Amino acid sequence: MWEISLEKSKEINMLVGYSRTSTTEQVAGLEAQDRDLRATGCTKLFSEQVSSVAQRAQLSAALDFVREGDTLVVTRLDRLARSTADLLAIIDMLEQKGVALRILDFGGQAVDTKSPSGKLIVTMFGAVAQFERELLLQRQREGIAKAKADGKYRGRSPTALRQSAKVLEMKARGAKPTAIAASLNVSRASVYRILAEARTA
Known part of the structure; x- marks a missing residue:
C-alpha cells in the first residue's frame, strides 16, 4: 500500500x-x-x-x-x-x-x-x-458433522439477530441506536434493521 x-x-x-x-x-x-x-x-x-x-x-x-x-x-x-x-x-x-x-x-x-x-x-x-489451527478446524468439522447427523445443527445465527430482544428493550427505555450498537457490540445498521423489522411486524 x-x-x-x-x-x-x-x-x-x-x-x-x-x-x-x-x-x-x-x-x-x-x-x-x-x-x-x-x-x-x-x-x-x-x-x-x-x-x-x-x-x-x-x-x-x-x-x-x-x-x-x-x-x-x-x-x-x-x-x-x-x-x-x-x-x-x-x-x-x-x-x-x-x-x-x-x-x-x-x-x-x-x-x-x-x-x-x-x-x-x-x-x-x-x-x-x-498444527494447532488444523487440529481445531478438524474438531470443528467433526462437531458440525455429528450435530448434522443428530439433527441438531442449525448453523450460526447472526450476532445482532440473537440480541433482537435486547435491542428492542433498550430502545423502549429511550436508548439511541448508536448507544445500543455500542452497548451490544453490533453495528448500527443491524440495530436499525431490527427496529425497522419490529415496526413492520
Whole structure:
C-alpha cells in the first residue's frame, strides 16, 4: 500500500522493517508497529493494511529490496506469515539472498534467524501453530458433522439477530441506536434493521 523510506541511499547491513494490519481500520496498530521498528533501528519500512490471505504487495517489495547482509524485521510472526509453509518459503527466500529474519516479539523475546537456534525456534513455532489451527478446524468439522447427523445443527445465527430482544428493550427505555450498537457490540445498521423489522411486524 505504501512505503516509508527514512534514508535515501541503500546501506550495507540495513535493518528493513515490514509492518501489516489486516484491515484499513487498524491504523493505530500499524503506527505502533512502525514505531517499534524504527526504535529497533530500521532505516527503511514497508507498510500495508491488507489481509494475510490477500496479495501483500509491500511484503513482496520488501523481499525484493533486501540484499545480502540485511535483516528483515517484523514485530510479530503473524504480521509476516500466513502459515508454516508460507513462513518456510519466506525464510528460504531470505536465506538464498543472505538475509536474516528478526522477530521482535516472539513469546516475549526477540528471535533472529542469523543463529541456528533462532531459526529452529521460529520454524518449530510456526509448525506448532499451524498444527494447532488444523487440529481445531478438524474438531470443528467433526462437531458440525455429528450435530448434522443428530439433527441438531442449525448453523450460526447472526450476532445482532440473537440480541433482537435486547435491542428492542433498550430502545423502549429511550436508548439511541448508536448507544445500543455500542452497548451490544453490533453495528448500527443491524440495530436499525431490527427496529425497522419490529415496526413492520
